[in-house]
Amino acid sequence: xxxxxxxxxxxxxxxxxxxxxxxxxxxxxxxxxxxxxxxxxxxxxxxxxxxxxxxxxxxxxxxxxxxxxxxxxxxxxxxxxxxxxxxxxxxxxxxxxxxxxxxxxxxxxxxxxxxxxxxxxxxxxxxxxxxxxxxxxxxxxxx
Amino acid sequence: xxxxxxxxxxxxxxxxxxxxxxxxxxxxxxxxxxxxxxxxxxxxxxxxxxxxxxxxxxxxxxxxxxxxxxxxxxxxxxxxxxxxxxxxxxxxxxxxxxxxxxxxxxxxxxxxxxxxxxxxxxxxxxxxxxxxxxxxxxxxxxxxxxxxxxxxxxxxxxxxxxxxxxxxxxxxxxxxxxxxxxxxxxxxxxxxxxxxxxxxxxxxxxxxxxxxxxxxxxxxxxxxxxxxxxxxxxxxxxxxxxxxxxxxxxxxxxxxxxxxxxxxxxxxxxxxxxxxxxxxxxxxxxxxxxxxxxxxxxxxxxxxxxxxxxxxxxxxxxxxxxxxxxxxxxxxxxxxxxxxxxxxxxxxxxxxxxxxxxxxxxxxxxxxxxxxxxxxxxxxxxxxxxxxxxxxxxxxxxxxxxxxxxxxxxxxxxxxxxxxxxxxxxxxxxxxxxxxxxxxxxxxxxxxxxxxxxxxxxxxxxxxxxxxxxxxxxxxxxxxxxxxxxxxxxxxxxxxxxxxxxxxxxxxxxxxxxxxxxxxxxxxxxxxxxxxxxxxxxxxxxxxxx
Ligand code: SF4
Numbered sequence: 001x002x003x004x005x006x007x008x009x010x011x012x013x014x015x016x017x018x019x020x021x022x023x024x025x026x027x028x029x030x031x032x033x034x035x036x037x038x039x040x041x042x043x044x045x046x047x048x049x050x051x052x053x054x055x056x057x058x059x060x061x062x063x064x065x066x067x068x069x070x071x072x073x074x075x076x077x078x079x080x081x082x083x084x085x086x087x088x089x090x091x092x093x094x095x096x097x098x099x100x101x102x103x104x105x106x107x108x109x110x111x112x113x114x115x116x117x118x119x120x121x122x123x124x125x126x127x128x129x130x131x132x133x134x135x136x137x138x139x140x141x142x143x
Numbered sequence: 144x145x146x147x148x149x150x151x152x153x154x155x156x157x158x159x160x161x162x163x164x165x166x167x168x169x170x171x172x173x174x175x176x177x178x179x180x181x182x183x184x185x186x187x188x189x190x191x192x193x194x195x196x197x198x199x200x201x202x203x204x205x206x207x208x209x210x211x212x213x214x215x216x217x218x219x220x221x222x223x224x225x226x227x228x229x230x231x232x233x234x235x236x237x238x239x240x241x242x243x244x245x246x247x248x249x250x251x252x253x254x255x256x257x258x259x260x261x262x263x264x265x266x267x268x269x270x271x272x273x274x275x276x277x278x279x280x281x282x283x284x285x286x287x288x289x290x291x292x293x294x295x296x297x298x299x300x301x302x303x304x305x306x307x308x309x310x311x312x313x314x315x316x317x318x319x320x321x322x323x324x325x326x327x328x329x330x331x332x333x334x335x336x337x338x339x340x341x342x343x344x345x346x347x348x349x350x351x352x353x354x355x356x357x358x359x360x361x362x363x364x365x366x367x368x369x370x371x372x373x374x375x376x377x378x379x380x381x382x383x384x385x386x387x388x389x390x391x392x393x394x395x396x397x398x399x400x401x402x403x404x405x406x407x408x409x410x411x412x413x414x415x416x417x418x419x420x421x422x423x424x425x426x427x428x429x430x431x432x433x434x435x436x437x438x439x440x441x442x443x444x445x446x447x448x449x450x451x452x453x454x455x456x457x458x459x460x461x462x463x464x465x466x467x468x469x470x471x472x473x474x475x476x477x478x479x480x481x482x483x484x485x486x487x488x489x490x491x492x493x494x495x496x497x498x499x500x501x502x503x504x505x506x507x508x509x510x511x512x513x514x515x516x517x518x519x520x521x522x523x524x525x526x527x528x529x530x531x532x533x534x535x536x537x538x539x540x541x542x543x544x545x546x547x548x549x550x551x552x553x554x555x556x557x558x559x560x561x562x563x564x565x566x567x568x569x570x571x572x573x574x575x576x577x578x579x580x581x582x583x584x585x586x587x588x589x590x591x592x593x594x595x596x597x598x599x600x601x602x603x604x605x606x607x608x609x610x611x612x613x614x615x616x617x618x619x620x621x622x623x624x625x626x627x628x629x630x631x632x633x634x635x636x637x638x639x640x641x642x643x644x645x646x647x648x649x650x651x652x653x654x655x656x657x658x659x660x661x662x663x664x665x666x667x668x669x670x671x672x673x674x675x676x677x678x679x680x681x682x683x684x685x686x687x688x689x
Contacts, residue, residue, distance in 0.1 A: 038388075041384075062183075062306070063183075063266070063306050064306065064388060065266075065303075065304070065305060065306025065307060065383060066383060066384055066388075068302065068303045068304075068305070068306070068383070069303055069380050069383045069384050070384075072303055076418070076422060092167075092183075092184060093305070095302070096300075096302035096303075096305050097302075099302035099303075100302050100303055122159065122163055123156065123159055123300060124155045124156070124159055125152055125155055125156060126300070127156070127296045127297060127299050127300065127301075128297060128301055128302070128424070129422070129423065129424045130302060130303070136426075137152040137153075137156075137296065138296070138426035138427065138430045139427075140152065141150070141152065141430065141433065142427050142429045142430060142433075
């Protein structure tokens, strides 16, 4: 499994056990790594953002786009830890994942780092401001 | 020229897409991508695998294009298709006989005139549609196209909304007269002015056709225009998170709005909107102003004669039917009907497409529009030029004087092309338009919007037809249901099924009987729809089945 993990962060990967959202408040309430499923509300994590160092967002099927919103919401509220897309994660979607704030990927089918970096560079520019810090075209136009 | 022009940023985005897709097609042709892997990628570029060949759907943002672009559409029809293009109810054009290996070249040709096939399919935000008389109509409050262009840019490769529960369609208008079926879209926007004279946007969410047709309720009465992007981010985010994904047929936003109620949907959107406003996602006022600059009025010739010489009766008939009032004196709006008797609704030959391009260049400030009724508009024509235009159209078989009459049929591609179809639409449209081919008879019947879909997906808008026809599969044979009483304008309503279905010839007879009831029973000035609404379905049912 470790060899399919792609990380685009400088810090060391979390070694904490990953718990489900439901069990986040169990176990003494100090878990630092959590996994959320498509139907789960990412906003429930907002009170805990300072404590968390890894959030896994599950993509059972690439066609289920709820995880994009989950990721963006977490980043919009200031989450700075690792945000990992897990599951049916495809190379042709990587640039969108990145724009929504994911900085780590654990795909079912391995993706090379080179292919991932090529995917991130798909769009020379972007039309929207998201959480990835890229300058939208409208801002470039108007300085 | 009153049209948006790409700058280097816009061009770079489209070019990047051509490069990406060329690479994907090469991988597919080399066999390193399977059809299964390729499918979602080609769908992002409007490339469908139909019954007999690939179909390519090209985006025409808010239905507006210039003569160079139109010319290119004609050339593509010649070079890569069988000499035809098909204009759709989504203001786009489709080519039905495309070879996969040609698609990179087609996209490159399109990109050379600032066009593309981005997001013309898939569960993403589709091409925004708009009033086809925008910027020209006498009754306009404000031109909706600058907002439509802002939406085009915002929705292009939007990273969060690429895998929504289902496809997502936005329509925008700027008049009280709704010519875009705006309330039958996932989001409908109307540019309005309030009592203080300020411009705002009235936002409707949750309309649609398909198997559960719904008319969108108002979700926001008055939105400041410079909050539009933030507000739509909120609308889409609530839908992306909570729209149903367990059943394809319940996945459109109309079902979400219906199930939780407009009030609850509005509450959730407002909550999300308040958060999003803090993020600075909105383009600055200068960007809206920049875009508006492209849509400034062209230099209308206000000295031009404001009268029309009607001495040629055939011309006069066409003027009465196909020409609308323009906001500038001495000018008019021409709608060219792509509905000849016995023809395929929305089809145009390469030569016809190029002729229309030339007419736009010579007579309409270089501009054309595609309507959702599958016709072409020359929006800014001098009245003095109408006769010359009509003669050229007539010589090319394009002077059909049947706009909004029974011959002006909307029909989806149906079983002749579409793999989802239950029945053919095109032959039914052809037989009906032949049955009513006599122009005098059509004029006698007056306004009658007839719409045909080849299956419940309703691409032919049958719910919104004064007369609607729905193709169904009845024990393995094609069968047609008749609906009456639909409408898509300011008085939007949904048609109701009259009774048991018909064979192909039977449905043509049923339509004729319905029009006869109207002719027999109408009162002063009533249209077919008015008579139907006054009398109800009973007398029609009796005449058709009795
Ligand atoms: S209505 Fe049905 S048959 Fe017609 S184009 Fe749409 S999916 Fe195809």
